[in-house]
């Protein structure tokens with residue numbers, strides 16, 4: 673069984689972009705942790721940062737529990753995720769504690785600064801986690817990883833970069849069988865739904881996710897899909913571990929899996 677870490681910027685990002693895939697992996701008996709860099713402390717017009725953070729940590733833990741996953745928060749703050757020395761060490765400690773073989777994270781280019789900073793922090797923490805001389809400064813530091821984990825990027829929001837160009841995934845995961853659970857996971861984030869209704873003026877949180885997941889599925893001719901790209905930088909593992917774990921559910925898109 674594999675240990676898998678899905679780590680993104682805010683509560684609900686991993687569910688929105690990879691919830692169906694995480695449910696599939698959980699069904700196959702893999703051990704999953706969903707982590708967020710922040711507890712979503714800016715996501716309210718009524719509650720103060722610590723109050724809304726407490727609500728959203730609870731919602732995120734409930735969403736993870738639906739697939740038997742653990743939840744943890746790195747305790748950075750909204751719009752304050754930076755690719756700096758202390759943050760990289762903190763994320764490295766999270767990797768050493770959760771000891772994943774496979775990491776799913778935010779894409780390098782996305783609409784929001786927090787997502788992009790989360791992506792680069794996770795990428796570089798994966799590199800540092802097996803280096804014994806790279807100290808995290810934690811009170812009781814976890815042992816270093818044996819090797820760099822396999823790293824995959826989730827889709828950017830709406831599948832587009834900052835110029836509005838489509839970002840093509842390497843492959844699509846067919847999440848038709850777990851879509852209902854994905855929706856249920858996202859529904860746990862009730863405070864986010866209220867916030868988006870006020871802030872963006874739309875109350876179609878769940879429907880938006882459904883449209884998005886259907887759209888991604890269409891790329892590969894399946895009813896519901898989620899896209900992923902493997903990070904191929906040297907010396908990260910190059911074998912298609914996520915595709916192997918998913919078997920038939922990983923539907924080839926255009927690019928060939930090596």
Ligand SMILES: [Zn+2]
Nearest residue numbers: 681682685787
């Ligand atoms: Zn986010």
